[in-house]
Amino acid sequence: MITVENMMSYEIIIGLEIHVQLQTKTKIFCGCSTAFNPDHPNVQTCPVCLGLPGALPVLNERAYHLGIKTALGLNCQIAPFTKWDRKQYFYPDLPKGYQISQYDLPFSHDGHVDVTLSDEAGTATDGVRRVRILRAHLEEDAGKNMHDESGRGRESRVDLNRAGTPLVEIVTEPDLRSADEARRFLEELKLLLTYLEVSDCNMQEGSLRCDANVNLHVIQPDGTKIPTPIVEIKNLNSFRFTEQAIEYEVARQWESFQATGIRMGAKGGHKRTVGFDPNRGVTYPLREKEEAADYRYFPDPDLVPVIPDDPLLAAIRSDMVERPAVRRERFLADYQLTAYDAAVIIDQGRPVADYFEDVAKSCGDGKQAANWLTQDIQRELKERSVTIAEFPIRPPVLAAILERINKKQITIKSAREVFSTLLTDAGDAEAVPSISRIDEIIAARGLAIVQDTGAIDTAIVEVLSRSAKAIADYKSGNEKAVGALIGQVMKAVKGADPQTVREKLLAKICE
Numbered sequence: 001m002i003t004v005e006n007m008m009s010y011e012i013i014i015g016l017e018i019h020v021q022l023q024t025k026t027k028i029f030c031g032c033s034t035a036f037n038p039d040h041p042n043v044q045t046c047p048v049c050l051g052l053p054g055a056l057p058v059l060n061e062r063a064y065h066l067g068i069k070t071a072l073g074l075n076c077q078i079a080p081f082t083k084w085d086r087k088q089y090f091y092p093d094l095p096k097g098y099q100i101s102q103y104d105l106p107f108s109h110d111g112h113v114d115v116t117l118s119d120e121a122g123t124a125t126d127g128v129r130r131v132r133i134l135r136a137h138l139e140e141d142a143g144k145n146m147h148d149e150s151g152r153g154r155e156s157r158v159d160l161n162r163a164g165t166p167l168v169e170i171v172t173e174p175d176l177r178s179a180d181e182a183r184r185f186l187e188e189l190k191l192l193l194t195y196l197e198v199s200d201c202n203m204q205e206g207s208l209r210c211d212a213n214v215n216l217h218v219i220q221p222d223g224t225k226i227p228t229p230i231v232e233i234k235n236l237n238s239f240r241f242t243e244q245a246i247e248y249e250v251a252r253q254w255e256s257f258q259a260t261g262i263r264m265g266a267k268g269g270h271k272r273t274v275g276f277d278p279n280r281g282v283t284y285p286l287r288e289k290e291e292a293a294d295y296r297y298f299p300d301p302d303l304v305p306v307i308p309d310d311p312l313l314a315a316i317r318s319d320m321v322e323r324p325a326v327r328r329e330r331f332l333a334d335y336q337l338t339a340y341d342a343a344v345i346i347d348q349g350r351p352v353a354d355y356f357e358d359v360a361k362s363c364g365d366g367k368q369a370a371n372w373l374t375q376d377i378q379r380e381l382k383e384r385s386v387t388i389a390e391f392p393i394r395p396p397v398l399a400a401i402l403e404r405i406n407k408k409q410i411t412i413k414s415a416r417e418v419f420s421t422l423l424t425d426a427g428d429a430e431a432v433p434s435i436s437r438i439d440e441i442i443a444a445r446g447l448a449i450v451q452d453t454g455a456i457d458t459a460i461v462e463v464l465s466r467s468a469k470a471i472a473d474y475k476s477g478n479e480k481a482v483g484a485l486i487g488q489v490m491k492a493v494k495g496a497d498p499q500t501v502r503e504k505l506l507a508k509i510c511e
């Protein structure tokens with residue numbers, strides 16, 4: 001809520017509609033490929049997706065299954081009966097003159113996604129926003145119009161490779177209260193959909209697009225609220241643009257309300273449709289928004305309704321992987337991670353979280369595994385620009401290094417030396433890092449901690465016998481004096497654990 005000088009304030013009301021391309025090999029109602037192929041337009045087409053007379057659509061079973069998986073991930077109810085409708089409008093990228101979609105009986109409805117909020121500094125707080133999902137329905141994508149590619153301003157082309165690609169449209173209730181919340185919601189949604197492997201969510205290729213409905217509830221001094229007209233920002237293809245577009249719209253609507261006082265339903269409209277120009281950072285008007293009646297929806301007579309049976313739903317449920325929100329909670333309990341570490345690991349996607357869990361399970365030390373993953377490994381991944389799947393040190397090998405630290409066979413410093421030597425081996429000699437190689441490196445470089453306390457004791461006595469000044473310095477309060485003594489003992493007993501040496505040395509001095 002934002003308060004201004006004249007004591008009026010407003011609430012920001014945001015609802016999102018997200019189109020997600022489902023990860024199928026073929027289109028939703030025909031066998032054409034869904035591969036992203038912009039260099040060869042109109043090669044992935046057939047009579048069905050071109051809308052030629054007499055061609056009949058057949059539902060792609062996998063698209064429906066992925067839709068259900070998506071809906072279950074969103075905590076939605078699955079409808080016991082769902083049907084297909086024709087949404088009719090004229091546009092060159094829609095060869096049939098209608099889009100097959102779902103109108104009054106979507107295949108799923110009434111779910112929710114929880115989003116972790118942040119305070120103004122951007123750090124996570126305990127606040128969680130539950131964003132209700134009104135519905136998720138299946139539909140086919142249109143083709144793509146390309147205008148003025150020649151630069152002469154005269155040519156437009158149509159590529160129908162995309163036409164008929166399966167989409168799930170996810171519609172939220174207007175539960176989001178800031179541009180930051182909208183971005184966080186989209187990040188959580190993308191994480192969920194990639195975890196479930198229902199979509200690659202590649203925004204550059206248009207696999208995830210977002211429309212944002214934005215308006216304000218202006219709060220009067222007496223507490224009554226006046227809604228401003230809703231503006232729908234269409235086709236936002238990045239999270240950053242979504243955030244920027246919403247911020248711009250909020251400022252614009254507030255200014256406009258202060259200047260004109262126009263409210264929802266008054267002259268000046270109920271709902272407007274705009275685009276966002278990221279170069280100028282502004283929204284601009286698009287065609288007036290059609291109302292549902294303008295589309296003359298009616299049931300598609302070429303497609304049978306779908307009635308999912310219990311065995312099918314049970315099979316899809318049993319095939320679901322753990323969702324990120326559930327996994328975050330479990331990591332706290334199973335591996336004693338902090339909420340921050342759990343979020344950092346989970347939010348990087350399933351392969352990173354799987355890697356972590358493999359290491360943590362096999363070395364039995366989640367905290368140590370999290371430290372290595374979020375520091376040493378992150379740094380290496382960034383430097384090498386590789387993904388965790390391409391990283392040469394695999395979980396069992398990292399776990400073996402961590403185990404040797406925990407068993408006090410090597411120090412953390414030596415572990416880092418082993419780690420970087422394995423990486424150098426992998427780079428220079430293309431040697432696959434292995435557990436036996438770890439032990440070779442430890443032996444060859446004398447990194448093993450000497451467990452022979454007799455040798456350490458002997459060295460301590462010997463060093464102390466010729467260090468009267470350092471002992472006196474230490475006893476008179478100069479703690480640093482002991483560092484040099486530790487160094488001398490370590491030199492005498494190569495591989496001694498510095499912590500053990502320190503403890504024994506101090507005990508001896510204070511005898």
Ligand SMILES: [Zn+2]
Nearest residue numbers: 030032046049
């Ligand atoms: Zn086709």
